[in-house]
Amino acid sequence: MAGLADIIACDSTICSIEDGVLRYRGYAIEELAEHASFEEVIYLLWYGRLPNCHELKALKQDLAENAALPPRIYDLLRMYAPWGNAMAKLRTCLSFLTHFDDEVMDHSFAADHRKAVRIMARMAAIVAAIERIRSGREPVDPATIRTQSLAELFLWLLAGEKPEPVAVKAMDKCLVLHAEHELNASTFAARVTVSTMSDTYSGMVSAIGTLKGALHGNANEQVALMLEEIGDVDRVEAYIDGKIADGGLIMGFGHRVYKNGDPRARVLKELARELGEWRQDTRWYDMAVKVAGLVREKKGLLPNVDFYSAVVYTYLGIPRDLFTLVFAISRTSGWLAHIMEQHENNRLIRPRANYTGKGAGTWLPLADR
Missing domain, CATH: 1.10.580.10 (Citrate Synthase, domain 1)
Known part of the structure; x- marks a missing residue:
């Protein structure tokens, strides 16, 4: 598979x-x-x-x-x-x-x-x-x-x-x-x-x-780049509509395992709200919430752990x-x-591959090729 x-x-x-x-x-x-x-x-x-x-x-x-x-x-x-x-x-x-x-x-x-x-x-x-x-x-x-x-x-x-x-x-x-x-x-x-x-x-x-x-690892960095590019909550809808129209990837959404939402994202969303209020600057949180709402409405996708963690790390002053x-x-x-x-309890991990290449070949001497 x-x-x-x-x-x-x-x-x-x-x-x-x-x-x-x-x-x-x-x-x-x-x-x-x-x-x-x-x-x-x-x-x-x-x-x-x-x-x-x-x-x-x-x-x-x-x-x-x-x-x-x-x-x-x-x-x-x-x-x-x-x-x-x-x-x-x-x-x-x-x-x-x-x-x-x-x-x-x-x-x-x-x-x-x-x-x-x-x-x-x-x-x-x-x-x-x-x-x-x-x-x-x-x-x-x-x-x-x-x-x-x-x-x-x-x-x-x-x-x-x-x-x-x-x-x-x-x-x-x-x-x-x-x-x-x-x-x-x-x-x-x-x-x-x-x-x-x-x-x-x-x-x-x-x-x-x-x-x-x-x-795997740097999706939260890409989320921060996206929010930085958007810049203001009033620009969120136009940005998301443009991404969807162009077939672009919106980072921080969907998960191969979680079909009904990532439970970690829900905790991080609340954490982002608390930090925004602590910083007296809820702009990043407000943009993220609006992006999440529009992506759910227009694409049926829910945030994963990377989405709100980007907001949390930004409020904590961690370089992107x-x-x-x-x-x-x-x-x-x-x-x-x-x-x-x-x-x-070790056993060597050695899976097999499903071969999809050519069938059996016949060897030809170099002069005959």
């Missing part, structure tokens, strides 16, 4: 999408977004249950203690041109971290979880360093920041100052919403890679490289070309959960 649509490729206990309901380990995404911190979700994805207070404290401490980057990572980032592709930088930095981990080829349960902590802890620091170095600012050392929230750490490292609580709450909720999504393209790529008994870092590099593709990297920070938790699950 084209794109392996509806093909079951493996068994997993991590995430389910059934009848339009997204669940992490049995917990509905709406409930997690309302009540859980990102760190609780990390624990849930990795260990199969929610942590108690002592387990959560220990995980937060482990993440905080492992957030500092090897200085050579900063040296590597300074080698790049400022305009270089941010996702490519993230991919290379993650690969480079392999050389600073002496447990790379240890696939035991304990080693896998120690590596997961180290990778998860450093993702926010890498993304923030990419932005600060390319804009001519010194990166902030995570060791100088007193926080055990990855959401607060990321915003602090990015801006160089302590973020507002409302921004931290919104960032944390975004990380929860994007943490895991069953066997999407990047997760599948990670599982295929580690099924060969390659290392965790190689699996992560495969996932990041797959997320970099325009059909970092949107997919922020997605990667969150999805790292899910990627690592799948990598560890693959290692626990």
